[in-house]
Amino acid sequence: MSEGSGASGDPLRRLTQLLARLPGIGEKSALRLALAIVRSNEAYAHALAETIESAASRMQPCSICRDLAAAEVCEICRDPRRDPSVICVVAQPQDRMAFERAGVFRGRYHVLHGVLDPLAGVGPNELEIDSLLARLRTGEGAKPSPVREIIVATSPNVEGDATALYLAKLLEPLGLSVTRIASGVAVGGELEYADMTTLHRALEDRRAI
Structure with missing residues (x-):
């Protein structure tokens, strides 16, 4: 089963479960965030999803200071x-x-x-x-x-x-x-x-x- 699928087939419940895995986010906070996302306009939801995917795929440790950066060498080291x-x-x-x-x-x-x-x-x-x-x-x-x-x-x-x-x-x-x-x-x-x-x-x- 993939990370994005859920046994219940309920996308809101799955979104809540994934948000609850973030540090400092409890089940109630996760539900509030999930509801806010699904109630937002479609353009915002798509932009949020694309930005999360971009950050997860592009951010890497700086080759010098090991801070997270979108390039091989971060802005501070440059x-x-x-x-x-x-x-x-x-x-x-x-x-x-x-x-x-x-x-x-x-x-x-x-x-x-x-x-x-x-x-x-x-x-x-x-x-x-x-x-x-x-x-x-x-x-x-x-x-x-x-x-x-x-x-x-x-x-x-x-x-x-x-x-x-x-x-x-x-x-x-x-x-x-x-x-x-x-x-x-x-x-x-x-x-x-x-x-x-x-x-x-x-x-x-x-x-x-």
Whole structure:
């Protein structure tokens, strides 16, 4: 049976089930979204379906920073105005988006796509750590790396702190300055929900690990 088919043959029920599989979307929210979609005009529904399909097929990890991008190299990595000497390491694309919305960072990024979480089976091999090391050793385009500081901007919780400490020990032999964002972000909180002032303070008051 294909992903788009359902045993009941009810397209509204199937749409609700698929929406409910999205993070943070419960069954009631999924039903409200499904009803809103089917009640919308046909042009909007088609545009939504085409955009979802396009995003799913076109978005890929940037060959440099591993953030999601519609091209081989993302816009930030291509931007010559960004400072290549400072890399902010974040757990997820939404964390990078939070910093960009706040406009408080003008360096480059590296996206790990997760944090260390042994209980969930997430170890170093499941994260984009090897690509970070390769980037630091060879730079971009086989040029010497210009990086002088790594800012570890994982969320201030158990998994985020463990990831920061692991990266600090791993990067120490490279002779780089490895810093951690300050505790302006609430302990146990998530970066993607932090406001501009909090993110700015967390970056400005970063400390060596």
